[in-house]
Each structure stands twice: as C-alpha cells, then as structure tokens.
Amino acid sequence: MQESKDKNVLYSNASAWELLSPSEEKLMNERVANYMKFVGACKTERATLKYLKAEAAKLGFKELPPLGAGKALKPGSKVYFINKNKAIGFAVIGKRPISEGIRMVAAHLDVPRIDVKSNPLYEKHNMALFKTHYYGGIRKYQWVTVPLSLHVNVMSLEGKEISFVIGEKPDDPVFTITDLAPHVAAKLQKPRTSEELIHGEELNLLVGHRTAPGTEEEKQDRVKKMVLEILKKEYKITEEDLSWAEIRVVPAYKPREVGFDRSMIGAYGHDDRVCVYAGFQAIASIDVPEHTAAALMLDKEEVGSTGPNGAQSDLVADFMAMLCEATSGKTDFASIRNAIVNTKVLSIDTNAAIDPSWESAYDPLNSGKIGKGPWVAKFSGKNGKSGSSEVDMEFLGYLRRMFNKENIPYQFGEMGKVEEGGGGTVAYMLANNNMEVVDLCMPTLCLHSPFELVSKVDYHYSVSAYKVFMENSY
Ligand code: MN
Ligand code: MN
Numbered sequence: 154m155q156e157s158k159d160k161n162v163l164y165s166n167a168s169a170w171e172l173l174s175p176s177e178e179k180l181m182n183e184r185v186a187n188y189m190k191f192v193g194a195c196k197t198e199r200a201t202l203k204y205l206k207a208e209a210a211k212l213g214f215k216e217l218p219p220l221g222a223g224k225a226l227k228p229g230s231k232v233y234f235i236n237k238n239k240a241i242g243f244a245v246i247g248k249r250p251i252s253e254g255i256r257m258v259a260a261h262l263d264v265p266r267i268d269v270k271s272n273p274l275y276e277k278h279n280m281a282l283f284k285t286h287y288y289g290g291i292r293k294y295q296w297v298t299v300p301l302s303l304h305v306n307v308m309s310l311e312g313k314e315i316s317f318v319i320g321e322k323p324d325d326p327v328f329t330i331t332d333l334a335p336h337v338a339a340k341l342q343k344p345r346t347s348e349e350l351i352h353g354e355e356l357n358l359l360v361g362h363r364t365a366p367g368t369e370e371e372k373q374d375r376v377k378k379m380v381l382e383i384l385k386k387e388y389k390i391t392e393e394d395l396s397w398a399e400i401r402v403v404p405a406y407k408p409r410e411v412g413f414d415r416s417m418i419g420a421y422g423h424d425d426r427v428c429v430y431a432g433f434q435a436i437a438s439i440d441v442p443e444h445t446a447a448a449l450m451l452d453k454e455e456v457g458s459t460g461p462n463g464a465q466s467d468l469v470a471d472f473m474a475m476l477c478e479a480t481s482g483k484t485d486f487a488s489i490r491n492a493i494v495n496t497k498v499l500s501i502d503t504n505a506a507i508d509p510s511w512e513s514a515y516d517p518l519n520s521g522k523i524g525k526g527p528w529v530a531k532f533s534g535k536n537g538k539s540g541s542s543e544v545d546m547e548f549l550g551y552l553r554r555m556f557n558k559e560n561i562p563y564q565f566g567e568m569g570k571v572e573e574g575g576g577g578t579v580a581y582m583l584a585n586n587n588m589e590v591v592d593l594c595m596p597t598l599c600l601h602s603p604f605e606l607v608s609k610v611d612y613h614y615s616v617s618a619y620k621v622f623m624e625n626s627y
Contacts, residue, residue: 519567544590
C-alpha cells in the first residue's frame with residue numbers, strides 16, 4: 154500500500170500482491186475466472202455486446218427507456234442501453250438527483266484485428282486466399298504464422314442475419330497468414346524495417362488448397378470453387394454474401410494463465426475488453442449508489458473513436474439525456490447540461506507497462522508497472538502532451554481520498570519516453586463534453602499483439618477501484 158500518510162516522507166508503492174488478504178484473493182480468483190471465460194468467448198464487438206447483454210439481463214438489468222418516455226426509474230433501478238448493436242451502456246440509478254452528475258467508467262470494446270476485404274477470395278499457386286485490411290495499430294509481423302479464427306456476420310438478401318464462427322472450437326479448422334522462410338528471405342524481407350517487415354497487402358489469409366471435382370476444361374479456379382462449395386453447403390452463403398458481410402479475423406487460441414505462479418493472464422483482446430469486463434463486474438455488483446453509476450463501452454477507439462458508436466459521437470449526450478429524463482422526468486437544456494457538466498468519468502483502458510527487456514523505451518521512474526494496481530495517467534497524447542485533455546488537481550484530490558479511504562493500491566505513470574511514447578484514449582473526447590475525466594489504466598504488456606498480458610492483481614484492484622468510484626462520493 155502507498156505510504157501517503159504524513160509520518161513517512163518517502164513515498165513508495167509496494168507490490169499490490171502484498172495487500173491481498175485471503176478473502177480478497179478468493180474474490181480475485183472468482184473475478185479472474187469470469188473474465189477469462191468472457192475474453193475467451195468474446196472475440197468481436199458483436200459477441201461482446203451479446204454476452205454482456207445476456208449477463209446483465211440475468212442480473213435484472215432492463216432496457217433504458219428511449220427519450221420521450223418520461224420518468225420511469227427510481228434509485229436502485231438497473232438499466233442497459235444499446236446503440237446500433239455496437240456500443241452498450243449500463244446504469245444503476247443513484248440516490249442523488251441526476252443534476253448532480255453521474256459517476257461513469259468508459260471503456261472501448263473494439264480490439265485491433267484483421268478484417269476481410271469486400272472482394273476477398275482469390276486463387277493462386279493452388280491455394281485459396283482472402284485479401285484483408287487490418288483494423289487499428291497492429292504490428293503486422295506479429296500476426297503471421299499464428300492460428301486465426303473467422304467470425305462472419307451478414308444480412309441475407311431476405312433480411313435474415315447469418316452469423317457463424319470457424320476456428321474457436323477445439324476440432325474446428327483454423328486459418329493463418331503465411332510468412333517467408335528464412336531460407337528465401339534474404340533479398341525481399343531482410344532489408345525491411347520492423348514496421349515494414351510485412352506489408353498490408355501481404356496479410357493474405359490462407360483459406361484452402363484442395364481442388365473441387367471438375368473436367369479438364371474447368372481447371373481454372375477449382376480451389377476457389379471448392380471453398381465456395383463448402384461455404385454454400387455448410388454455412389449457406391455465396392461469394393456475393395462475402396461482399397455484404399462483416400468478417401473479422403482474430404487469434405484462435407483461448408486465454409491462459411501465465412507464469413509458474415499463474416500470476417498473469419495472457420489473451421487476445423485485453424485492449425480493451427479487460428476494462429470492459431472489469432467495468433461490467435464493478436457495476437453489476439453495485440446496489441444503490443450515491444450518484445447514478447454508469448459504465449459505457451464504446452466502439453472504434455482503435456481508429457479514432459469515429460462513427461455513431463465512438464466516443465466522438467452524440468451517443469454520450471444521448472445516454473445522459475435518457476438517464477436525465479428517466480430519473481427526473483426532465484428534458485430541458487439546463488437539466489441535461491447540469492447532469493453532464495457535473496459528471497465524473499474514469500476513462501478505463503490498457504496502457505503499455507514497462508518491459509524489462511525493452512527498458513530504454515521508457516522512463517523507469519515514470520512508467521506504469523504490472524502488479525502495482527490501477528495506474529493514474531494524468532494525461533495521454535504525445536510530444537508535449539499534444540491532444541491530451543489532462544486531469545486537474547481537484548479531480549485528482551477526489552481520487553486520492555478515494556484510494557486512501559478504500560485501501561486500493563495505485564500508481565502513476567506515463568506511456569514511454571517523452572518523445573518516443575504516447576497514445577490516446579477516449580478521455581479527451583468525453584472531456585470535450587465538459588465532464589471531469591481521468592485515465593485510470595490497466596498495466597499491460599505486449600499491447601496490440603495477438604497475446605497481450607495483464608496481472609491478475611491489477612485486474613482485481615481495478616474492479617474494486619471502479620466499484621467504489623461508481624458507488625460512493627468522496
Ligand atoms: Mn485501448
Ligand atoms: Mn489500443
């Protein structure tokens with residue numbers, strides 16, 4: 154625990170593992186087991202939303218009435234709000250009037266991945282492949298030669314939703330992106346820089362290699378034909394359906410415990426489904442909060458928070474207006490604006506923790522470390538704090554009281570060196586609504602890779618921090 158008490162002039166923060174009592178360790182293990190189940194099952198935004206909606210319904214959350222429905226909720230009411238099937242918000246109505254603002258945590262449910270192009274399928278050298286277009290800031294060389302699964306969602310011509318997944322069940326086939334053998338890489342690949350090692354147009358997904366039966370005259374594209382015949386027979390879709398579909402390609406493996414001591418979780422999608430689920434667990438465990446509590450899971454953070462489901466969208470104001478009317482019956486400008494400007498937000502996202510093998514990319518004194526609990530980042534942005542909203546000392550003081558009162562470990566840090574690191578979150582976009590916002594980060598290793606790492610103890614104390622933040626007033 155932090156020695157922030159006056160008697161000790163030296164400020165040190167020990168490992169969060171040392172704080173764990175046996176009962177807390179039990180709670181940590183339960184939270185982690187449920188998270189691992191979630192992150193193994195939810196490989197796309199749609200799957201995430203569906204899973205959370207089902208869990209929330211089981212816990213008694215009801216759909217938030219639309220604007221115009223009048224006053225419908227009272228303290229303790231639990232509601233969810235779905236925006237265009239890509240963003241989801243949860244709220245538990247508090248004792249205080251909504252004009253005093255709410256306590257919100259905000260995460261993003263999109264994850265860096267590989268998408269399939271609109272005209273994906275082609276055949277070359279006896280192999281069938283899909284052209285792809287990656288999504289978000291991936292390091293392309295990390296995504297070749299790993300087992301990948303395919304997640305397909307499409308509306309049929311008749312308006313019926315067709316969804317299927319290939320590669321997640323133990324006996325499913327998987328897909329992969331090929332890479333050059335070292336034996337033949339000398340001229341083409343060795344001179345390239347790491348970021349250029351694999352080009353976007355080289356991320357082609359191998360999807361088949363067997364020929365469909367046919368006559369000598371029909372030899373053309375018979376591997377492609379075989380793939381299409383299987384798609385038609387087993388999944389009821391055609392080559393044209395592929396053009397109309399949303400198709401995600403993601404790592405096919407399950408989350409695993411990492412280390413002799415099983416202290417870490419390795420998985421695809423921690424950024425930012427780890428905060429999505431931690432936020433959900435936190436709000437799901439709240440009874441009647443002081444202020445209204447909310448958890449908002451947004452889309453498109455990895456590409457700039459654009460579109461109707463991103464943090465730049467009016468959906469944040471819509472959500473606040475719906476909560477305002479549903480709890481107070483009021484829809485006037487002053488009521489809605491008061492609710493917004495008095496709101497405090499934790500922007501909850503992963504952040505790149507210091508890595509002992511790559512220490513010189515960081516300022517060791519000012520870096521987040523795994524195992525030291527939730528990480529306060531006063532600003533994000535890069536090169537002179539460019540693009541950052543930066544939290545003020547008044548809100549930091551509020552958090553300081555909270556962490557100390559609730560005995561929750563915390564740490565401070567920036568992302569990498571001043572002119573080498575940096576990155577954004579949804580914080581500044583929510584702050585643009587005139588809300589008070591701070592980034593509370595989950596220390597993460599191998600960020601944006603197909604196998605990201607977080608510490609179990611950081612996960613546990615993040616859920617605890619989000620819960621007390623949403624539940625109380627300090
Ligand atoms: Mn993120
Ligand atoms: Mn990210």
